[in-house]
Amino acid sequence: MREAMFYQKLEDNKVKCYLCRHECVISDGKTGICAVRENKEGTLHTLVYGKLVSINIDPIEKKPLYHFLAGTDTYSIATVGCNFRCEHCQNYEISQMPRDKRRIVGEPFSPREIVRDALANECQSISYTYTEPTIFFEYAYDTAKLANKEGLKNIFVTNGYIGEEPLRTIAPYLDAANIDLKAFTEEFYRKICGAKLEPLLESIRLYKKLGIWIEITTLIIPDLNDSEKELRQIAKFIKSLGEELPWHVTAFYPTYKLMKTPPTPVETLRKARKIGLKEGLRYVYEGNIPGTEGGNTYCYKCGELLIRRYGFNVLENKIEDAKCPACGTEIDGIGLK
Template sequence: MKEAMFYEKLDGKVRCRLCNHYCMIKDGKRGICGVRENRDGSLFSLVYGKSVATGIEPIEKKPFFNFYPGTTAYSIATVGCNFRCLNCQNWEISQMPKGEEGNIIGEKLLPEEIVANAKGSGCKSIAYTYTEPTIFFEYAYDTAKLAHKEGIKNVFVTNGYTSAEAIREIAPFLDAANVDLKGFREDFYHKMCGAKLQPVLDNIRLYRELGIWVEVTTLIIPGYNDDEEQLRGIAEFIKGVGIDIPWHVTAFYPAYKLLDVSLTRVESLRNAREIGKKAGLRYVYEGNVPGEGGENTYCYSCGETVIKRYGFEIIENILIDGKCPKCKNLIDGVGL
C-alpha cells in the first residue's frame, strides 16, 4: 500500500480530493473507485505497483492521431475505476474492486521497471489507459516523473474526472490527454456513468490551459448519445476550447450491460463527423470502422490527405516538418 495523495482527515473519516466525486470515506471503507481505503483515519492506494495489464501498442490505438503518429506507447493499468459505465469494454478489471469480494489483483511492476521496459522497447510514450489513470494516480505520477527524465512522453486516456488539484500536480510531466466526452447531457452521464458532465468539460478546458495536448473521444451509442443535439453540443464545445482539438467519433460494440444495443452504423459516424466539420473543427476522425476513410488526417486548408491510415496502422505520411506538402499549411499536433 501507499498513502494516497489529495485527501483530508476529518475525525476518523477522510475526504478524498483526487477526483470530482470527492468521496467521504469512513474508517475501513473504500471510495467509489474501490481502490482507495480509509485505514485508521488515513487514506491509502491499494493498487500502487500492481499492474493488471501492460502492452506495447500504436499510439493511434489510444486514440491519438495528432500526437507522434506512427510511434508506440507502453500501456499500463491497474484494477478499478471511478465510473460505472454500462458499456465498459474492460469491466472485468475496471469494476472488479467493487464486487462482493473487493478483489485487488495485479503483478508487481514498479515505476522504474515500467520506464525501463518502455525505453527498452523503443516506445515514445507511456500510456496510462485501459481502466482510469486517475484511480492509480500515485503510481502514474511516480512513473511519469521518471519517464520525463528519460525523455519518454506521458499520456492519459481518461474519463476526465480528475480533480483540478491533481491535474495541476501532474501537468509538468503529462504531455497529452485523450478525454472521453461520453455525451452532452447531465442525465446521460448520471445514468450511463454514475457521474456528472460539467467536471469533464471543465477539465478539458484545464488540460488545454496547462499546455497539455488534448484529443477528445465520443463513443456513439445508438439511441443514447447519437442525437444531433448532443453531437452539435459536443462539437461546439470543443470548438470553443480549440478548433485544432481532434475529435474521435467511434463505433459502439455491445458490451457489459448494453448487450441489447445494436452496433453503430457507419452512416451515424459519418453524420457525427459532418457535424464536427460544420462546427469548424479541423480534425474529426471516425473510429472502429477501418478502411472507411474517416481515419485519415486531411489538411484543413487544401483538403490534401497528409496521413493515410487503415485502423491503427499508418499507410502513408507525406507531412514535411509537420506541413502539408501541397499548400505548406502547418498541421496541428505534436511530433508530426
C-alpha cells in the first residue's frame, strides 16, 4: 500500500479525495466509489500500486488512436478497479472486481520494470488502459515520468472523469488520450455509468487546453444513445473543441448487465459517421466492425484514401511528411509518417 495523492484530511478521521470528479468523502476504514482507495485512520491509501492485472502489446489502433503514432505497437497495462460502474463494460471482470467480488489482485511490477519491458519489446508508447487509469494514478504517474525520460510516449484510455489538479500534474508526461464520451444526457451517465455528464465535458475541455492529443470514442448502444439528436449533439461538442479531433463511433455487443440489448447495426454507425462529417468533423471512424470504409483515413480536403485499415491492422499508409500526397493538405495528428 502507498499513500494516495490528491486528498484532504477532514474531522473524525474522514478524508475527501480529489483524484476524480466524484470527490468522494471517505470514512475511516472505507473506500471511495472506485473501491481501490482506502481511508486508514485518516490517511488515504492506494491499494493497487505496483499490481498489474493485465499486460499486453497492442497495435495502437486498438486504443483506438488513428492519428497518433500510426502503425506502431503500444505496451498496455492495467490494474483492477474503476470509478464508473458501466452496465456495458467489456472488461468488467477486472474493472468491477473490487466492487463485485471485493478482491484486489495483481502481479508485482515496478514502474521501472514496465518501462524496461516496453523498450525491450520495441514499443514506442505505454498505454494505461483496459480499466480506468485515473484510479491507479500514482502508479501511472511514476511510470509515465520514467517512460518520458526514455523517449516513450504515454497514453490514457479513459472515461475522462479525472480531477483538474491530477490532470494538470500528469499533463507534462501525457502525450495522448482516447476519451470515452459515452452519451450526451445526464440520465445515461447517472443510470448506466453512475456519474455525471457535465464534469466529464469539463475534463475533455481541459485535456484539449493542455495540449494533449485526444481522440473521442462513443460506443453506440441501441435505444440508449443512438438517436440522431444525441449523435448530433456529441458531434457539435467535439467540433466546438476542434474540427481536427477524430471521433470513433463503435459498435456495441451484448455484455455484462446489458446482455438483452441487441448489437449495434452497421447502418447506425454509418448514420453516425455521416452526422459527424456533416457537422464539420474532419475524421469520423466506424469501429468494432472490421473491413468497413469508415475504418480508413481520408484526406478531408480532396478525399484521397490515405490509411487503409482492416480492424486494428494498417494495410497501407500513403501519408508523406504528415501531408496528403495528392493535394498537399496537412493531416492532423502526431507521428502519422
